Amino acid sequence: MEQANTLCHDGKSKGGVLAxxxxxxxxxxxxGKQREELQSAQAVGNALATKIRKLRCxxxxxxxxxxxxxxxxxxxxxxxxxDQTVEISExxxxxxxxxxxxxxxxxxxxxxxxxxxxxxxxCVCINTAFEGNLLDSYFVDLVIKKPLQIxxxxxxxxxxxxxxxxxxxxxxxxxxxxxxxxYLNAYSGRKYQADQLxxxxxxxxxxxxxxxxxxxxxxxxxxxxxxxxxxxxxxRLLYKDLTVTLPTDVTVTYQGTEVLSTSWEEQRAAHEILxxxxxxxxxxxxxxxxxxxxxxxLFS
Amino acid sequence: MDxxxxxxxxxxxxxxxMTEMTTILKAWDFLSENQLQTxxxxxxxxxxxxxxxxxxxxxxxxxxxxxLLDIIYTQLHRHRKIWDVFQMSKGPGEDVDLxxxxxxxxxxxxxxxxxxxxxxxxxxxxxxNAVWIRIAWGTQYTKPNQYRPTYVVYYSQTPYAFxxxxxxxxxxxxLGQALTIASKHHEIxxxxxxxxxxxxxxxxxxxxxxxxxxxxxxxxxxxxxSLGLHVxxxxxxxHENAMEKERVQRVTxxxxxxxxxxxxxxxxxxxxxxxxxxxxxxxxxxxLRCLIKFSSPHLLEALKSLAPAGIADAPLSPLLTxxxxxxxxxxxxxxx
Numbered sequence: 001m002e003q004a005n006t007l008c009h010d011g012k013s014k015g016g017v018l019a020x021x022x023x024x025x026x027x028x029x030x031x032g033k034q035r036e037e038l039q040s041a042q043a044v045g046n047a048l049a050t051k052i053r054k055l056r057c058x059x060x061x062x063x064x065x066x067x068x069x070x071x072x073x074x075x076x077x078x079x080x081x082x083d084q085t086v087e088i089s090e091x092x093x094x095x096x097x098x099x100x101x102x103x104x105x106x107x108x109x110x111x112x113x114x115x116x117x118x119x120x121x122x123c124v125c126i127n128t129a130f131e132g133n134l135l136d137s138y139f140v141d142l143v144i145k146k147p148l149q150i151x152x153x154x155x156x157x158x159x160x161x162x163x164x165x166x167x168x169x170x171x172x173x174x175x176x177x178x179x180x181x182x183y184l185n186a187y188s189g190r191k192y193q194a195d196q197l198x199x200x201x202x203x204x205x206x207x208x209x210x211x212x213x214x215x216x217x218x219x220x221x222x223x224x225x226x227x228x229x230x231x232x233x234x235x236r237l238l239y240k241d242l243t244v245t246l247p248t249d250v251t252v253t254y255q256g257t258e259v260l261s262t263s264w265e266e267q268r269a270a271h272e273i274l275x276x277x278x279x280x281x282x283x284x285x286x287x288x289x290x291x292x293x294x295x296x297x298l299f300s
Numbered sequence: 301m302d303x304x305x306x307x308x309x310x311x312x313x314x315x316x317x318m319t320e321m322t323t324i325l326k327a328w329d330f331l332s333e334n335q336l337q338t339x340x341x342x343x344x345x346x347x348x349x350x351x352x353x354x355x356x357x358x359x360x361x362x363x364x365x366x367x368l369l370d371i372i373y374t375q376l377h378r379h380r381k382i383w384d385v386f387q388m389s390k391g392p393g394e395d396v397d398l399x400x401x402x403x404x405x406x407x408x409x410x411x412x413x414x415x416x417x418x419x420x421x422x423x424x425x426x427x428x429n430a431v432w433i434r435i436a437w438g439t440q441y442t443k444p445n446q447y448r449p450t451y452v453v454y455y456s457q458t459p460y461a462f463x464x465x466x467x468x469x470x471x472x473x474x475l476g477q478a479l480t481i482a483s484k485h486h487e488i489x490x491x492x493x494x495x496x497x498x499x500x501x502x503x504x505x506x507x508x509x510x511x512x513x514x515x516x517x518x519x520x521x522x523x524x525x526s527l528g529l530h531v532x533x534x535x536x537x538x539h540e541n542a543m544e545k546e547r548v549q550r551v552t553x554x555x556x557x558x559x560x561x562x563x564x565x566x567x568x569x570x571x572x573x574x575x576x577x578x579x580x581x582x583x584x585x586x587x588l589r590c591l592i593k594f595s596s597p598h599l600l601e602a603l604k605s606l607a608p609a610g611i612a613d614a615p616l617s618p619l620l621t622x623x624x625x626x627x628x629x630x631x632x633x634x635x636x
Contacts, residue, residue, distance in 0.1 A: 102516070105516040106516045106517050108516070109515075109516075109517065114515075114516070116514050116515055116516055118514050123513050123514045123515065125513070125515055139513040139515075141513060141514075152507065152510050153507070154508075154511060154513065156506075157455075157458050157460075157505075157506045157507070158455075158456075158457040158458055210400075210401060210402065211429065212398075212399040212400070212401065212429050212456045212457055213399070213428070213429040213455060213456045213457040213458065214397070214399070214457050216396065216397075216398060217398045217399060217400055219400070219402075238398055240395075240396050240398065241396070242396055
């Protein structure tokens with residue numbers, strides 16, 4: 001009790017310790033509130049300051065762009081300013097040239113043999129074709145080192161790439177590439193003919209077309225007239241040379257017990273020669289045409 | 301129809317999951333459309349199988365028909381077998397290979413039938429001028445065991461044959477002989493390459509797994525490939541080991557390429573070397589023998605991710621990275 005009284009400064013008893021503590025508390029709250037208000041005011045101030053900075057930045061950027069555009073407009077309308085126009089057209093010219101060269105490089109594939117430099121060496125692209133039809137592409141990625149190596153390739157495993165490489169890769173790379181082109185183009189051509197026969201002239205075949213990976217042995221039974229008037233012939237086409245697209249050996253036989261009449265025998269012999277001299281699908285196309293002309297003669 | 305054939309067909313059809321039943325039966329093409337329509341495929345599997353076996357009885361199924369069904373099932377479930385690879389070679393200066401599939405099949409069958417009276421050989425043509433061969437082996441006195449057949453997949457005019465052996469070791473030389481004679485090769489050798497994934501073995505052996513080539517026509521130039529590093533573009537954050545990460549990515553990409561890796565499940569290294577440490581073990585006369593086997597659902601992808609994950613140093617040991625190039629996943633390492 002005595003202590004509480006001695007704490008009062010002005011002699012008046014203001015309610016003791018608890019009341020004093022209350023007064024202290026309200027004082028702290030008041031100053032806390034003031035601090036908070038000050039802080040929030042400061043935060044708002046900072047936010048506004050950054051906003052101002054951003055807007056100023058944007059304004060400067062836009063001003064600069066406007067200046068640039070004005071300058072460009074002036075330059076394009078007044079042909080008096082030679083330096084700037086020369087610069088722009090030079091750039092355009094270079095860009096056009098670059099596009100041109102890129103297009104030429106891309107178009108090179110139509111020559112059948114093209115390539116692109118790589119970090120290791122060169123990646124050669126062989127685009128095969130047959131009778132004007134662009135067929136599959138094959139790649140050979142070469143590493144330019146001594147000895148020259150094939151890093152990897154997309155040549156099918158049944159093409160004798162290792163043999164050709166063993167013969168020519170180290171001594172005469174041109175020969176290597178041309179030889180490989182020969183093999184791949186011939187393979188593509190034979191494959192194309194066999195595929196065409198299976199897809200477009202399936203009506204003429206009496207059974208499935210027998211073929212192999214290299215398409216260098218084809219065996220099939222066919223009828224000249226798909227509607228069943230003709231005798232079925234068995235054809236066996238051998239391509240002993242892997243660089244050709246026409247067969248080296250052709251045998252056309254008749255699977256039957258009766259003896260062929262002379263006209264059919266003549267046809268058989270004629271077909272043998274046909275298969276030797278014309279591509280497979282063209283032979284069948286000529287059969288189809290003959291069939292059409294026969295039809296026409298029936299109506300005439 | 302023989303009872304054994306009926307049992308064989310029944311067991312084969314039982315293996316087929318119901319979801320694949322109609323697909324496989326259609327591919328088999330032995331039961332007609334009308335016959336298949338009489339079957340209620342919603343019954344319990346045993347009843348369906350019973351009905352199908354009765355239909356096969358009607359059509360008088362032969363052993364060859366049953367074997368064909370087995371081939372089709374295996375083609376669809378090829379990963380259930382473990383495939384080995386054999387490599388054949390020709391003599392030098394051979395004529396051009398005029399491969400005739402009919403001749404190959406008859407020659408193959410003849411070689412086996414001449415040596416073993418009791419053997420069942422069946423063929424099914426596949427895409428890319430390949431053929432699946434199924435061989436059920438018997439002996440001089442016993443009929444062929446249809447439940448442990450050997451499968452061979454052969455792509456014409458290539459030197460490789462893929463086989464799932466599952467037979468006595470004594471039959472393997474005969475199989476090799478049949479393959480070489482029928483395909484007009486001279487020698488055959490088993491490669492140190494084995495996996496469940498037949499298609500991956502084919503990709504490795506035919507070198508078809510990397511199909512990325514640089515051309516002027518490619519729309520995505522190789523240099524612009526994202527290495528997956530620069531995710532966080534905030535310039536205030538610096539990756540301490542960014543240079544090292546880039547180096548590891550570069551080395552990994554150079555070794556493994558950008559393409560998906562062929563799938564293998566294991567690589568096995570048989571070591572027979574002397575201990576090189578300066579300890580007591582180095583004094584041993586005999587070399588130490590140990591076997592190290594790496595297994596993974598996708599071994600090569602796992603190896604590819606080791607260095608970028610920080611688990612191993614880049615470049616990895618060439619013993620690990622040479623697997624697709626050397627076409628082997630079984631290695632024997634001896635002191636030179």
